[in-house]
Amino acid sequence: MTDRILRSVHSGDRFHWVGDGFYVTQLLPGGRELQEAADPFLLMDYHPVKDYPPTDRPRGVGAHPHRGFETVTLAFEGAVQHHDSTGGGGVIYPGDAQWMTAARGILHKEYHEPEWARQGGRFHMMQLWVNLPSADKMGDPGYQALTAESMGKVKLPGGGTVTLYAGELDGETGPARTHTPIELWDLQLAADETAELTVPDGHTLMLFVLDGHLDTVGGRIGREELGLFDRSGDRLRITAPETGARAVLLGGRPIGEPVVFYGPFAMTSEAEIVQAIEDFNAGTFGHLD
Ligand code: MN
Numbered sequence: 001m002t003d004r005i006l007r008s009v010h011s012g013d014r015f016h017w018v019g020d021g022f023y024v025t026q027l028l029p030g031g032r033e034l035q036e037a038a039d040p041f042l043l044m045d046y047h048p049v050k051d052y053p054p055t056d057r058p059r060g061v062g063a064h065p066h067r068g069f070e071t072v073t074l075a076f077e078g079a080v081q082h083h084d085s086t087g088g089g090g091v092i093y094p095g096d097a098q099w100m101t102a103a104r105g106i107l108h109k110e111y112h113e114p115e116w117a118r119q120g121g122r123f124h125m126m127q128l129w130v131n132l133p134s135a136d137k138m139g140d141p142g143y144q145a146l147t148a149e150s151m152g153k154v155k156l157p158g159g160g161t162v163t164l165y166a167g168e169l170d171g172e173t174g175p176a177r178t179h180t181p182i183e184l185w186d187l188q189l190a191a192d193e194t195a196e197l198t199v200p201d202g203h204t205l206m207l208f209v210l211d212g213h214l215d216t217v218g219g220r221i222g223r224e225e226l227g228l229f230d231r232s233g234d235r236l237r238i239t240a241p242e243t244g245a246r247a248v249l250l251g252g253r254p255i256g257e258p259v260v261f262y263g264p265f266a267m268t269s270e271a272e273i274v275q276a277i278e279d280f281n282a283g284t285f286g287h288l289d
Helices: 032-037 114-119 270-281
Strands: 006-011 017-018 022-028 039-050 060-066 069-077 080-084 089-092 097-101 106-112 121-131 143-148 154-157 161-166 182-189 191-200 206-212 215-218 219-221 224-228 235-240 243-253 259-260 266-269
Touching: 006 032, 006 219, 022 121, 022 219, 039 206, 039 243, 069 080, 080 097, 089 097, 089 143, 097 106, 106 114, 121 243, 182 191, 182 235, 206 215, 219 224, 235 243, 259 270, 266 270
Parallel strands: none
Antiparallel strands: 006 224, 017 022, 022 039, 039 121, 060 106, 069 097, 069 121, 080 089, 080 106, 097 143, 154 161, 161 182, 182 243, 191 235, 206 224, 206 243, 215 219, 215 235, 259 266
């Protein structure tokens, strides 16, 4: 086995609001070098633990389009509701995830679930944009509701657990159907636990630390930092000193195609972006009140 080596550690930008419901720091795309290294992940917004007061008017973001990728929302605390132009919709609660395939185009709204908003409370989320290979960018939109009970679970010998949204570890698999191989795992390590995880050689690998900090080969990743690893190696060795740690692992086979990113569209050429804007303006993304 060959260990993965930590290459660089990144912090998010200044916290900002997406609509009036999502107070986030953006870890990806970051600079050009990180953008290429993060392939197939295009964007990562992190909403830290935050308390919202009760309200009868749920906070969120109104109807907006996406084309060319998938939006993946992980709920750690709180509840998020979604409606889209295909007639799809759903609510995700703690431990659940929403895996939405925008592909050729979707309009959707994202907001705090109204009953949860009436009570108010703690909210903690992450949203990822996962790229699609060019052959799938103009495919059908779709929606997968991934419930907490459906996730793969691996118990680690040191007492920790790995929850699998997507990908395979030790014979367990996550429920997400993906267009290219993706690993999306929630790692929870006990105090002073060391874990050795088998990971696919050649895949992109990043760790975002939610709680505590992690030591690995090549350095340390602190709380709310994103650690980027070299792509070679089939073993990830991590230790959670003192307090234990929780981290999200983002991995996947690089797509290796050009990315032209413009607002809510990610395509492989400028011409495809122009087409996306024209199609959106012509109403081909459907309709959503
Ligand atoms: Mn969206």
